[in-house]
Amino acid sequence: MGEGRLPDKPLKAWLQRSQTQKHIFLLIAIVPALGGYLMFTLYPNFVSIYYSMLNWDGISPPEFVGFDNYIKLFQDSYVWRALSHNAVLMLCVPASVIMISLLLAYLLTNKSYKGTGFMKVVFFFPNVLSSVVIALLWSFIYDGSFGLLNSLLRVIGIETGNYYWLGNTDTALWAIIPPAVWAGVGLYIVIFSNAMATIPKSLYEAAILEGANHMTRLFLITIPLIMPIIRVSVLFLALASLKGFENVLVLTNGGPAGSTDVIGLYMFNLAFGKEYHNYGYASAIGMFLFVILVLVKLVTDKFFANRSAEY
Template identity: 60%
Template sequence: MAKAQYGNTVKTTSLSKKKVQKWVFVILALSPSYLGYLLFTLYPNILSAYYSLLEWNGLTAAKFVGLDNYIYLFKDHYVWRDLGHNLLLMITVPILTIIPSILLAYLLNVKGYRESAFYKVIYFLPNVLAIIVIALLWSFIYDGSNGLLNAILKVFGIDNNEFYWLGDKRTAIWALLPPLIWGGVGFYVIIFMNAMKSIPSSLYESAILDGASHMTRLWKITIPLINPIVRISTLFLVLGVFKGFEIMLIMTNGGPAGSTEVIGLYMFNMAFGKDSHSYGYASAIGMFLFVILIILKLIIDRLSPKDQIEF
């Protein structure tokens, strides 16, 4: 009897040690990620929320102003103008990126070209380049005097008198679309190709026997089966376009006359611009942008179909 009790005690102690060792391993494995999140994400966001209640230029003593920055924000017509630019890019860039990416991925995956690996490298090449390289490259393309775009137009007999595409309010915002799309298509082609490779070929073979065309197979088989990947990709694109401003900063800095300024760039210029160092107001804009991004995420999740087709 005593031996049985001793054996149970040893077994319980052994299980307890294994449980403790498991939790120690989990804590040690996850602590770097959580510490990084606390230090570089959560803590700065908490500080931003606090700074948004201050009138502060980063040098002199801060003055607590409560919600004054938020009240001024809703009266600031530049904020709403820039949100309009964000909305335009948010609608156009994801559509013009996702659709070509799906079509190219489908062609490369289903057709089975021998050169598919080479095409994947070519499409992915813009993602290897730094954003500043992409922005400068397209700035040279749009240059009025020696730009590639005007040279191509002249070949077709269109002389636009050295028109500078980034210097006109009518064309500047639209000239930003090609670099934004070109820099993203290749990445999503790779993502969609990998998703399509998981679809059993027997589904396509059955569809071919039934006389389904390529468009029918794409619309009825491919897209429904990779829908979760498409939804997540769209979410990343929408949120990325809405908060991004690097290409605008390098190519136009929001000009001409604010025609390409987005809310992220306006926030950046308010905090670090030559004429303004209002960290408090910039933090209020940042918190406003944070709320908008959360709302957009909830809307996309709400509108996107959740049903996942299994095969």
């Protein structure tokens, strides 16, 4: 055995000890996160399945009712009305956010503007605010007496008087959409801008030589190449439109006359509202919402092919 060479047995023992240390490190890194996931995500979901089969107000002894809550759910007109409002939000919010974000991201990426980085920060600013703060800001904008929206309309010659946009059943649901769009656009501008920055400039240069304008380049080069990013963004926005209710809670609390009630808010009020404390029925609605979210995910995967264009 030459000089400087470690004996086979000590070397083998050292390698084994190194692998052991690696495994210990991986366990230390993974176990806390896995434990948190099991405790705060997986366990509550399984418990909710059990709760959904109870008639329980959180205080009195629970009564097992089997699938009665699910039967009641399908006969509850409030559930279907709330889901219809969610459907409107799910169609309007993702489409608006994606279109506005794509256009602005393309302009910021492919046009020579000064202060592009600053503009991205400005667009991203709503994302550092909580949803409650955003809803409060827009409640002032929509205010009938001193709201910014009515003031701007009067400036351009449209007299609305002291119109309360959130207090009218014809406009309340539609007034929920702009705050959600404003809050989401900034994040997706950053995401789409980073995706567009990876597209080879030679593709745009070749398209320019062929006489393609900006819209042609956007729809025939940019969008096909970042389609996987768009697909995931649509999915996230659609799921958020179904699950979220913070904006509705602060802006209208489901009113007027239930015209803005959404399924998440209805479930929240059933469990924690002033009039109801029906944890069993609220859990059943939560399980039903989970099934809807899975279906939306499957439909999104089917509608948006999981592939990108190649040039």
